[in-house]
Structure formats: structure tokens, C-alpha cells
Amino acid sequence: MLPGCSPDSSKAQLTVEHASRGAFAAAISHDGRYSLVSSVEHGAVLWDNTTHGLKYQWSHSDQPDDLIHSLAIAHDNSTAITAANDRFAIWQIADGKNIGYYQIDTGTIRDIAISNNGRYVLYGRSDNVVVHLDLDSGRRIEFLGHQEKINSIALSPNGHFALTGANDYSAYFWDTRTGQVIHRFNHPSRVTKVALDPQGRYAFTADSMKKASIWQLTSGDLVAQLQYIARQKIFSAVRFNQQGNLLATGSPNRQLTLWRISDGTKLKTWRVKPREGSRPKSAVVFDVAFAKRDGILVTESSSGLMEQFERVIE
Numbered sequence: 001m002l003p004g005c006s007p008d009s010s011k012a013q014l015t016v017e018h019a020s021r022g023a024f025a026a027a028i029s030h031d032g033r034y035s036l037v038s039s040v041e042h043g044a045v046l047w048d049n050t051t052h053g054l055k056y057q058w059s060h061s062d063q064p065d066d067l068i069h070s071l072a073i074a075h076d077n078s079t080a081i082t083a084a085n086d087r088f089a090i091w092q093i094a095d096g097k098n099i100g101y102y103q104i105d106t107g108t109i110r111d112i113a114i115s116n117n118g119r120y121v122l123y124g125r126s127d128n129v130v131v132h133l134d135l136d137s138g139r140r141i142e143f144l145g146h147q148e149k150i151n152s153i154a155l156s157p158n159g160h161f162a163l164t165g166a167n168d169y170s171a172y173f174w175d176t177r178t179g180q181v182i183h184r185f186n187h188p189s190r191v192t193k194v195a196l197d198p199q200g201r202y203a204f205t206a207d208s209m210k211k212a213s214i215w216q217l218t219s220g221d222l223v224a225q226l227q228y229i230a231r232q233k234i235f236s237a238v239r240f241n242q243q244g245n246l247l248a249t250g251s252p253n254r255q256l257t258l259w260r261i262s263d264g265t266k267l268k269t270w271r272v273k274p275r276e277g278s279r280p281k282s283a284v285v286f287d288v289a290f291a292k293r294d295g296i297l298v299t300e301s302s303s304g305l306m307e308q309f310e311r312v313i314e
Contacts, residue, residue: 012307019304026300032291056096075157079118113155120159124150165191183220195238224264250285
């Protein structure tokens with residue numbers, strides 16, 4: 001059931017400032033508990049959304065142009081990863097300690113992910129290559145299936161499977177232990193966003209024009225296409241819920257949308273807040289999560305705001 005519509009039903013129930021001058025990038029833990037936010041003035045900051053307290057402040061260097069543009073939190077909330085163009089760092093969430101700094105020599109990092117326990121790292125590069133690292137053994141696999149620049153990647157919680165999308169109009173679901181392609185998902189334009197269901201049921205792929213698809217992971221069959229009439233729709237954030245019946249998406253135009261997975265029907269739309277005094281009044285939704293508390297969606301946006309929205313009751 002959808003909650004009753006009120007004049008303010010599209011607005012957040014709670015708003016907390018996480019970056020006073022706006023955010024550069026952000027990631028939310030799968031349960032909505034933590035937000036990792038990058039900004040020009042603070043490096044990367046980890047917030048606890050249950051206490052609304054600042055836990056840690058992390059940086060790669062004291063260079064002002066060393067901006068952290070890609071972030072991720074492991075599904076088990078053990079570790080976080082922060083990336084600039086040519087380096088990344090891994091952090092323990094329990095105590096905030098750095099586990100290691102890593103430099104890349106070729107291309108630039110476009111997107112990054114980390115597995116449970118911080119063992120595996122996956123990153124996509126500007127030179128069409130996706131790299132999978134086993135930090136325990138030092139084993140490294142370079143996936144060379146893409147012909148153009150990587151735009152978006154996703155890693156299964158156990159680190160054994162990857163979903164990668166690129167400008168070559170394709171997304172690949174592949175085994176990180178062998179580099180073997182399991183499924184290829186084709187699009188009519190460049191693939192700009194991908195996401196994996198942590199339970200291993202579904203994949204999401206979206207292109208730069210008008211096709212956003214949900215796929216069954218074991219068979220590779222199409223489950224649904226998101227139903228919208230816009231001629232062009234870009235997704236900047238995607239999350240599957242725990243039960244596997246809902247999908248939440250965020251867009252660069254402030255929109256937060258809830259969809260039904262079985263048929264791609266749009267259930268509800270909200271709008272995140274623009275930053276005070278911003279012109280034009282816009283904001284990119286960087287990430288969205290289904291909070292463990294019933295009925296709440298959590299977002300982080302370029303406004304530097306964490307917002308909580310009331311959603312459908314399952």
C-alpha cells in the first residue's frame with residue numbers, strides 16, 4: 001500500500017547537513033546506518049545516521065586537487081573505500097584505521113567497490129579495463145571485455161561476481177575468479193549505471209537514453225523494464241531492497257523514485273532538497289538505501305544533505 005498523499009508527501013521527513021558547501025560524492029551502507037560523504041573542504045567523512053554523529057574524517061593527502069570522487073561501503077559494514085583519479089584507500093569502520101593506500105599506473109578510476117571483510121576490490125578505469133584485486137593473496141584479474149570507457153561497476157558481497165557497464169552499449173556479468181562472462185546485457189546507447197541485488201537475484205542496467213532493465217541473474221532473462229515516458233532518463237543511484245520486490249533510484253534532477261521489480265511500475269516519487277541559495281535549484285542524488293527501520297528511504301545528494309523519506313509499507 002502507498003502512504004496517503006499529503007501536500008508534503010514528496011518531501012523528506014528528516015534532513016541532516018553532512019557537507020555545508022555541498023558534496024562531491026557519497027555512498028550509503030546497505031542498511032542506511034552509515035553515510036560516507038566527500039567534499040572539497042573535508043575529504044571523506046563517515047557519519048552514523050542512527051546517532052547523527054560524525055565518526056571519522058579521512059583524506060588521501062593534503063593536496064587540494066586530490067578530490068575523492070568514488071566511494072563505497074562493504075555490505076557487511078566492515079570496511080569503506082575511497083578513490084581519487086589514480087589512487088584509492090581502504091578504511092576499517094570499527095576503528096577508522098587505514099588498511100592501505102594503493103596507486104594505479106594506467107588510466108583513471110571511474111568507479112569502485114569493495115567486498116565483505118574488505119578482501120576484494122573492483123574498479124573500472126577510463127581505458128576500458130576493469131580490475132579485480134584479492135588483497136589477501138595479491139591476485140589480480142584485468143577484465144578486457146569492454147571496448148570503451150567504463151561508467152559503472154557493482155561487486156557481489158562475497159567478491160566473486162561483478163557487473164560492469166561501459167560506453168560500448170553493453171553490461172557484462174562475470175565471474176571474478178576466472179574472468180569468464182556469464183551474461184551480456186545489450187543496450188541501444190552507452191550503459192551509464194549498473195547495480196546488483198546483494199542476494200544474487202537481480203541485476204540492473206540503464207543506458208543514457210530511455211532503457212532501464214531488471215534482469216534475472218541466474219538465467220539472464222529480462223524481468224522488467226522501468227516504465228517511464230521521458231525520452232531521456234539518467235540514473236545516478238540504484239538500490240534493491242532486502243525482500244527483492246522493490247527498487248529505489250535516484251537521478252541528477254533531484255528525483256528519488258520507488259519501483260516495483262516484477263513489472264517496472266513506478267510506485268512513488270520524491271524530490272531531494274537543493275542546497276540553500278544554489279542556482280539553479282538542482283541536486284544529484286548520489287546514493288539511496290532502504291533503512292532497516294520500516295518505511296524509510298535514506299538519500300545523500302550533492303546538496304550535502306542526508307534525507308529520510310517515508311516509503312511504502314511492505
